[in-house]
Amino acid sequence: MCSISFLNLISISMTCFFSSLYFLLNNLVYFIEWEVVSLNSMSIVMTFLFDWMSLLFMSFVLMISSLVIYYSKEYMSGDININRFIMLVLMFVLSMMLLIISPNLVSILLGWDGLGLVSYCLVIYFQNIKSYNAGMLTALSNRIGDVALLLAIAWMLNYGSWNYVFYLEVMQNDFEMKLIGSLVMLAAMTKSAQIPFSSWLPAAMAAPTPVSALVHSSTLVTAGVYLLIRFNILLSNSWMGQFLLLLSGLTMFMAGLGANFEFDLKKIIALSTLSQLGLMMSILSMGFYKLAMFHLLTHALFKALLFMCAGAIIHNMNNSQDIRLMGGLSIHMPLTSACFNVSNLALCGMPFLAGFYSKDMILEIVMISNINIFSFFLYFFSTGLTVCYSFRLVYYSMTGDLNCSSLNVLNDEGWVMLRGMLGLLIMSIIGGSMLNWLIFPVPYMICLPFFLKMLTLFVCIAGGLFGYLISVSNLYTINKSMIFYNLTNFMGSMWFMPYISTYGIIYFPLNYGQIVGKSFDQGWSEYFGGQHLYQKLMNYSQTLFLIHNNNLKIYLMLFVFWILILMNFLLFL
Numbered sequence: 001m002c003s004i005s006f007l008n009l010i011s012i013s014m015t016c017f018f019s020s021l022y023f024l025l026n027n028l029v030y031f032i033e034w035e036v037v038s039l040n041s042m043s044i045v046m047t048f049l050f051d052w053m054s055l056l057f058m059s060f061v062l063m064i065s066s067l068v069i070y071y072s073k074e075y076m077s078g079d080i081n082i083n084r085f086i087m088l089v090l091m092f093v094l095s096m097m098l099l100i101i102s103p104n105l106v107s108i109l110l111g112w113d114g115l116g117l118v119s120y121c122l123v124i125y126f127q128n129i130k131s132y133n134a135g136m137l138t139a140l141s142n143r144i145g146d147v148a149l150l151l152a153i154a155w156m157l158n159y160g161s162w163n164y165v166f167y168l169e170v171m172q173n174d175f176e177m178k179l180i181g182s183l184v185m186l187a188a189m190t191k192s193a194q195i196p197f198s199s200w201l202p203a204a205m206a207a208p209t210p211v212s213a214l215v216h217s218s219t220l221v222t223a224g225v226y227l228l229i230r231f232n233i234l235l236s237n238s239w240m241g242q243f244l245l246l247l248s249g250l251t252m253f254m255a256g257l258g259a260n261f262e263f264d265l266k267k268i269i270a271l272s273t274l275s276q277l278g279l280m281m282s283i284l285s286m287g288f289y290k291l292a293m294f295h296l297l298t299h300a301l302f303k304a305l306l307f308m309c310a311g312a313i314i315h316n317m318n319n320s321q322d323i324r325l326m327g328g329l330s331i332h333m334p335l336t337s338a339c340f341n342v343s344n345l346a347l348c349g350m351p352f353l354a355g356f357y358s359k360d361m362i363l364e365i366v367m368i369s370n371i372n373i374f375s376f377f378l379y380f381f382s383t384g385l386t387v388c389y390s391f392r393l394v395y396y397s398m399t400g401d402l403n404c405s406s407l408n409v410l411n412d413e414g415w416v417m418l419r420g421m422l423g424l425l426i427m428s429i430i431g432g433s434m435l436n437w438l439i440f441p442v443p444y445m446i447c448l449p450f451f452l453k454m455l456t457l458f459v460c461i462a463g464g465l466f467g468y469l470i471s472v473s474n475l476y477t478i479n480k481s482m483i484f485y486n487l488t489n490f491m492g493s494m495w496f497m498p499y500i501s502t503y504g505i506i507y508f509p510l511n512y513g514q515i516v517g518k519s520f521d522q523g524w525s526e527y528f529g530g531q532h533l534y535q536k537l538m539n540y541s542q543t544l545f546l547i548h549n550n551n552l553k554i555y556l557m558l559f560v561f562w563i564l565i566l567m568n569f570l571l572f573l
Contacts, residue, residue, distance in 0.1 A: 001082075001083050001086050002069055002070060002072060002073035002082075002086060003070075003073070005066070005069045005086055005089075005090060006066045006067075006069050006070040007066075008066075009062045009063075009065055009066035009069065009093070010062070010063065010066040010067075012062050013058075013059045013060075013062035013063040013066060014059070015059075016055045016056075016058045016059035016062060017055075017056070017059035017063075019050075019055050020052045020055035020056040020059060021438070023050070023051060023052040023055055024052040024056075024438055024439075028051070028052075029049070029050070029051040030048075030049075030050040030051070031047065031048075031049055031050075031103065031165075032047065032048040032049075032050065033045050033046070033047050034046045034047075034048070046104075046107065047102070047103055047104045047107070047163055048101045048102070048103070049101055049102070049103035049165065050101065053229070053293060054100050054101050056297065056438075057100055057226060057293075057296070057297065058097060058100050058101070060218070060297050060300055060301070061093065061096050061097075061100070061218070061219050061300075062093065063427075064213075064214060064218050064219070064300060064301070064304045064424070065089065065092075065093045065214050065219070067304075067308075067420045067423045067424055068089070068210045068213050068214040068304065068308070068420070069086060069089060069090075069210075070416065070419065070420045071210055071213070071308055071311070071416070071417050071420030071421070072085065072086065072089070072208075072210040073416050074414050074415075074416035074417045075208070075209065075210055075311055075315065075417060076208065076210065085125065085208070088118055088121055088122055088125075089122075089210070089211070089214065091114070091118050092114075092115065092118040092119070092122065092214070092215060092219075092220075093219075094114070095110075095111045095112075095113075095114030095115045095118060096111065096115065096219050096220075096223070097111075098110055098111035098114065099111030099112055099114075099115065099223055099226075099227075100226065103163050103164065103165040103230075104161075104162050104163050104164075105149065105152060105153050105156055105162045105164055106153060106162050108149070108227070109146070109149050109150065109153065112145075112146065112149060112187070112191070112223070113146055115191075115220050115223060116139065116142040116143075116146060119138060119139075119142070119204070119215055119220055120135050120138060120139040122207050122208070122211045122215060123135040123138050123204050123206055123207045123211070124206075125207060125208055125211070126206065126207075126208065130206050131206040131207075133203070134200075134203040134204055134205075134206040134207075135204075135206070137199065137200050137203050137204075137501070137502065138200045138203065138204050141190055141193075141197050141199070141200040141501070142190055142191060142200070144186070144190045144197070145186065145187035145188070145189070145190030145191050145224075146187070148183040148184070148186040148187040148190070149183070149184070149187045151183050152180045152183040152184055152187070155176055155179055155180050155183070156180060158176050159171070159176075164180070164230075164231070165230075168231065168233045168234065169233060172233055172234060177234065178234065178238065178240075180234075181231055181234035181235070181238075181240060182240055184227060184228070184231050184234075185228065185231075185235075185240055185244060187224070187227065188224035188225065188227050188228045188281075189224065189244075189247070189281075190224070191220070191221065191223050191224035191227075192221050192222070192223075192224030192225055192277045192280075192281060193221060193251075193274055193277060194224075194244075194247050194248055194251045194277070194278065194281060195247050195250050195251045195254065195497070196497065196500070196501070197501070198251060198254070198255070198274060198494060198497050199494060199497045199498040199500075199501045199502070200501075201216060201221065201270050201271075201273065201274050202267045202270045202271060202274075202494070202498075203498065204216050204270070205264070205266040205267055205270050209266070209307060209308070209310060209311030209314060210308075210311065212266060212269075212270070212307045212310075212311075213303075213304045213307035213308050213311065214304065216270060216273065216307075217269075217273050217299075217300070217303035217304050217306075217307050218299070218300030218301075218303055218304045219300070221273060221277055222277070222280070222296050222299075222300065224277075225277065225280045225281060225284065225292060225296055226293075226296070228244075228281070228284055229284060229289045229292055229293055229296075232284060232287070232289040235284065235285055235287065236287040237287075240285075241285040241286065241287065242285070244281060244282070244284075244285035245282050245285040245286060245371075245375060246375075247281075248277075248278045248279075248280075248281030248282040248285060249278065249282050249374075249375055249378035249379065249382075250278075250378065251274060251275075251277070251278035251281070252274075252275050252276075252278030252279055252282065252378060252379075252382040253278075253378050253381060253382050253385070254494060254495050254497075255271045255272070255274035255275035255278060255494070256271075256275045256381075256382045256385030256386055256388075256389065257385060257491045258271050258491065258492060258493070258494045258495075259271035259272055259275070259385070259389040260385065260388055260389045260392060260467070260470070260491075261488060261491060261492030262389075262492065263322055263323055263324055264321050264322065264323075265310050265313065265314065265321045265322070265323050265326075265393075265397075266307075266310055266314075266321055267321075268323070268389060268393055269303070269306055269307055269310055271389075271494075272303070272306075272347060272386065272389065272390075273299075273303055275382060275385070275386055276295070276299050276303070276347075276386075278382070279295065279359070279362065279379075279382070280292045280295050280296055280299070282375070282378075282379070283295070283362045283365070283366070286365075286366075286369060286371070288362075288365055290439060290440070291358065291361060291362050291365060293439070294357070294358045294361070294435055294436070294439055294440075295358035295359065295362060297431070297435055298346075298354040298355055298357065298358045298431055298432045298435060299355070299358070301346075301354050301424060301427045301428050301431045302342075302343040302346035302347055302353075302354050302355055302424075302428040302431075303343070303347070304424055305339060305342075305343040305421060305424040305425060305428050306340065306343040306344065306347065308339075308417070308420060308421045308424065309336055309337075309339050309340035309343065309421060310340075311417070312333070312336045312414060312417050312418075312421070313326065313329060313333065313336060313340070313397070315414070315417075316332075316333060316408075316410045316411065317404055317408065317410075318404070318405075318408050320404065323393065323396040323397055324396065324403060325403045325404045326396060326397040326402070326403065326404070327396065327397065327398075327399065327400040327401050327402050327403050328398070328399070328400055328401050328402045329397050329398050329402075329410070330398040330399070332402065332410035332411075332412070333410055333411070333412045334412060335412050335418055336412055336418070336421070337398055338425075339421045339422070339424075339425050340397075340398075341394065341398070342425055342428055342429065343424075343425075343428055344390045344393065344394060345390075346428050346429075346432075347386065347390055348386060348387045348390050348391075348460060348463075348464070349383070349386075349387075349456070349460055352432075352433070353428065353429060353432060354427070354428045354429065354430075354431040354432035355432065356432060357432035357433060357435070357436045358432060358435075359383070359456075360456055361444060361446075363379060363380070363383065363455075363456045364446045364448060364453075364456070365444075365446065366379050367446075367448060367452050367455070368446060368448065380455065380456075380459050381459075383456065383459050383460065383463070384459045384460070384462055384463030384466070385463060386463065387459075387460045387461075387463030387464045387467060388463040388464065388466050388467035388470075389467060390464075390467065391463075391464045391465075391467035391468050391471075392467040392468075392470065392471045395467070395468055395471040395472070396471060
């Protein structure tokens, strides 16, 4: 089943890619209406929107999903129900397709809910308590966005149809449209895990690694960004764009800080995804939707590869995800390490790899844009932090000696997994320049002073150096983080967001419930209700029992009284 799915998906991906080239070169947009049911005067119409953006994104999603399915053939080979897993992944891809090509809020909701549901099923795939908790957190966080979309659909009843494409430009200053825009923004923030909904993304790492590679790096989490790219007209020149810029900038900063304190391999990569999502959202909120789309596509390539490499490493480390137990992997697993390092460098923005073209352009556009010093600091400091945690990760995993058990044998012989990784490796190297030539036919000429032009490079080098220095343990005889324990704890646990979005929400209702239960259900209502009635009836029956047992004459007299009362009653009737 893996091979059939792989071949089908890769062929559809190629078709979509070449179609998107045709659409790009000829500047085409196809809006297709398919009449599903026509009954008397009522017709149900399904609408599809094909332009270069939807086709290109679709081709990337299909290509990554095909390689992930191929990779799963070996990664999930120990699983008896591998076909069930593949079916779930295919259902996920189908929901994603529906979301991408819909210009209609109702069909977007279908795809959106499909994503949420299948994502929940995939997160709880390994059935244990940690997975269930993570799945519940994921599902409930995304429910907020689903409700926001439903409200947006309800508000769109003010217009003629649910095809938002028709109304965006005409009605952009309308109050209803602004309200719909803010609801869509809320939905996008939950799906793309922006503050304050960030805690579900690292928790969702309980899923199998192929799921993380496909769902939590390149497709599901970017669905929110994609939706906002479609609604980008509403963000520019409004409070929504400024609000989103603040929140996404803080998300980028928070995730970058958190990743520097994390020791779980998959969580580091998840926080890195969160940081890049913040970057996409913040550049989108400034009105540069093409740049957001460009970074979305390049990021999908190298982040899926990074997760695949992490999966291969975890497999070899006997299912251990702790980076402190790794070391010297470059000697034991050279090909996987090469892929891992290339994707890491692409993430850092190493010149001429995939991430460089999009990140460098975004940061240069930020420099020539009219933004305040705080946003400027968030952009550049977060970029430095990205390189910092990447080099820390490389230091812990690639250099030195293996810190795992001595009986653990490492090898690089998983050829099926390696082939899947090599496919993405090529794209991570050439993808950025290719997309740059395609999306921007006329190159952006950004003219800046020498020091500003070099600022991005300087920030990256400084970040990398700092990441190396904080990791070299023999530089410090004592652990400096223990001195500032509270600060370290605050930054390392995503600004306490996982606690706030779980205990913070659940504590007061549960506490209140306990008080109500104690005072009412098992307190006064019990005392005056069930228990009281029981006590009284028991007292009466005990009294009657005494009478019945001790005096036969009274017992028989009671019978006579009952009969007399009954006869009187019948006479009156």
